[in-house]
Each structure stands twice: as C-alpha cells, then as structure tokens.
Amino acid sequence: MPGSLTDTGVSRLLEWFEASGADLPWRHTRDRYRVLVAEVQLQATPVDRVLPYYANWIERWPTAEALAAAPLGEVLAAWQGLGYPRRARNLHRAAQAIVSDGWPERLTDLPGVGPYTAAALRCFADGEAVLPIDTNVERILARRFPEGWPGTPEGAGWEVGQALMDLGRLWCTARAPRCERGCPLRGGCLAADEGVVAEVTPKRRPQGRYEGSLRQRRGTLLASVSSGGTPAVEEDSEAAESLVRDGLVFQVGDRLHPIA
DNA sequence: CTCCAGTGGG
DNA sequence: CCCACGGGAG
Structure with missing residues (x-):
C-alpha cells in the first residue's frame, strides 16, 4: 500500500464498512x-x-x-x-x-x-480498481494526506471506494467529524493527530441567497409546468427564457409546455 | 445558515 | 479558473 494508508488501515476500513450495514440498492448491481x-x-x-x-x-x-x-x-x-x-x-x-x-x-x-x-x-x-473522488473522499484525503494523495491502493476494488465514501459521509464529516468515536482510519491520520481536522476541510464557495433568486424562480416555473400547468412567459419572462434556453421547457406562443 | 456521491459553460 | 445551477434537511 503506497503512502500512509497501510494494509491495516485498509483492513480496518473494510471491516468498518462491513459492519456499517448501510445497504444501498445500487451498491451491488453491475448494471x-x-x-x-x-x-x-x-x-x-x-x-x-x-x-x-x-x-x-x-x-x-x-x-x-x-x-x-x-x-x-x-x-x-x-x-x-x-x-x-x-x-x-x-x-x-x-x-x-x-x-x-x-x-x-x-x-x-x-x-x-x-x-x-x-x-x-x-x-x-465495471469492477475496475478506480477510486471515484467525490466531495467526501476529497475531504478524507485532504485530512489524512496533507502532503497529497499517494494513489489508489494496490488491488483496491469497489469496496474501498464505497467504504471511503460512506466513511466521509458518516464519520469524516465536514463539521463535526467523529474521529474519536470509532473512526477506522484514526490511526495515522495527520489532521486528527494535530487536532486540526475541522480546519483541514476543503472550502466551498458561499452561495447567494436563494429567496428571490433566478434559481428559485426557474424552479417555481418548472414545477408549474411539471404539475400540468401552462404558465405564461410573461409571468416571469427572465426565468422562462432561461428554461427555454436550457431545453427544459417548450414555448408555444406565450405559454410554456413540457417537452415531448 | 450550511451542506449535499458534480458538471458544463463562459 | 470561475461561476450558476434546486431545494430539502440539520
């Protein structure tokens, strides 16, 4: 195992994963x-x-x-x-x-x-030994490998990727990580050793206010169309044109319709 | 108020 | 690289 994710680390991770019990319906499909x-x-x-x-x-x-x-x-x-x-x-x-x-x-x-x-x-x-890096895994890697991710463990199958995602989602969380409450990767975690886990968290850019935003108005308009309405473009022309431009609704005359 | 198994377009 | 993109839940 390259870097600081040792064999015992992977073993504990997989052991935790087996015990965690969450059985997501797409976890075992090969479709x-x-x-x-x-x-x-x-x-x-x-x-x-x-x-x-x-x-x-x-x-x-x-x-x-x-x-x-x-x-x-x-x-x-x-x-x-x-x-x-x-x-x-x-x-x-x-x-x-x-x-x-x-x-x-x-x-x-x-x-x-x-x-x-x-x-x-x-x-x-496909069962390839590829590690999908989502926001959860990225957070684990940032905390555990401040110097950089050493690479996908040799022979790592889908269970390592799945386990890391679940660990990030359930244990190595952004706000209140449960380092001392049974994290299987606690041993050898640099951020936890230094007591800076919460600080070593990839920052996301702040979002604008949702209330009154174009985003909200688009959502309102699309929800109307999706529930069978045919709202007038004039109701919110900016949002309407935006939805048409994105190929999410169809405009007939001055009204919006679902796309066939 | 922040977070969420990201992506595509400018 | 930077940004917009939904909306429910803690």
Whole structure:
C-alpha cells in the first residue's frame, strides 16, 4: 500500500464498512445504467433523499431504452425534488445516446458524466480498481494526506471506494467529524493527530441567497409546468427564457409546455 | 445558515 | 479558473 494508508488501515476500513450495514440498492448491481442513474441523482443531492427516487425511477424506467423513450417532460416531473433539472435532462440525453450509439469508449462523452461519475461507473459497474473522488473522499484525503494523495491502493476494488465514501459521509464529516468515536482510519491520520481536522476541510464557495433568486424562480416555473400547468412567459419572462434556453421547457406562443 | 456521491459553460 | 445551477434537511 503506497503512502500512509497501510494494509491495516485498509483492513480496518473494510471491516468498518462491513459492519456499517448501510445497504444501498445500487451498491451491488453491475448494471451500468442503474449505476449511472444513481450517480447522477447523487451528484448534488444527499443519499437519504435519493433513495426513494431511485427506487421509483428504476421501477418506472428499468433500462436505458425505457428512459430514452420517455418524454423529457415526464422525466423532469419525476425529478421534482431532486434539484438541478439539467441533471435529469442530461441523464435522459445520455440514455438516448446509449440506445443509439452504445456506451462510448470515453464515458465522459456522455452528457452530464464528468470525471467523478465516469470513475464511479468504472468502479461500481465495471469492477475496475478506480477510486471515484467525490466531495467526501476529497475531504478524507485532504485530512489524512496533507502532503497529497499517494494513489489508489494496490488491488483496491469497489469496496474501498464505497467504504471511503460512506466513511466521509458518516464519520469524516465536514463539521463535526467523529474521529474519536470509532473512526477506522484514526490511526495515522495527520489532521486528527494535530487536532486540526475541522480546519483541514476543503472550502466551498458561499452561495447567494436563494429567496428571490433566478434559481428559485426557474424552479417555481418548472414545477408549474411539471404539475400540468401552462404558465405564461410573461409571468416571469427572465426565468422562462432561461428554461427555454436550457431545453427544459417548450414555448408555444406565450405559454410554456413540457417537452415531448 | 450550511451542506449535499458534480458538471458544463463562459 | 470561475461561476450558476434546486431545494430539502440539520
């Protein structure tokens, strides 16, 4: 094992992972489409929130073919509550690309698939020894390896990646990390040794106020369309034009409609 | 008020 | 590199 993540560290990590018990539905599937759905839904949404949506999604659109055949308007309606609708639109477009051209050589050629999601597909669906680095894993690495990440452990399978993500989500949290409450990687953690765990946290840029923002107005308008309304563009022309530009609604005359 | 299994566009 | 992008939950 390169760097300071020793064999015993990995052993403890995997032991903790087995005992942690969380059994996420996409954890064991090798179905690329299912993993893609889960990963895209998770891109900016907490796990607990995604769970019911994922179950409903797979039941309704079990395959890329099924999703590709659905009207985007219905896909966006099913997405309500999962945040950024462009993620749903990209997932829909990705399904259509997969159906017509097959899975691309470079997974990042799929719309909405970046470095993280591509790595997650290779790791969880294909079983490759690739470590997907999400915000949780990035935080662990920043704390444990201030000098830099030594690289993916030799022979690390999907369980190491999954375990690190769960550890970051449940233990090595941004605000109140549970270092002394059974963290399996406590031994050899430089930040914890120095007592600076909370300080060694990748900073995110502050978001603007949501109330009254264009973002909120877009959400309101799209929710209206998704629930069967046909709001007038005039109601909020800036938000309406923005949604049209993003390919999320269709404009007929002075009203907005779902995209067929 | 901050956080959340990121990505794409300027 | 910098920013916008939803909205529920702690």
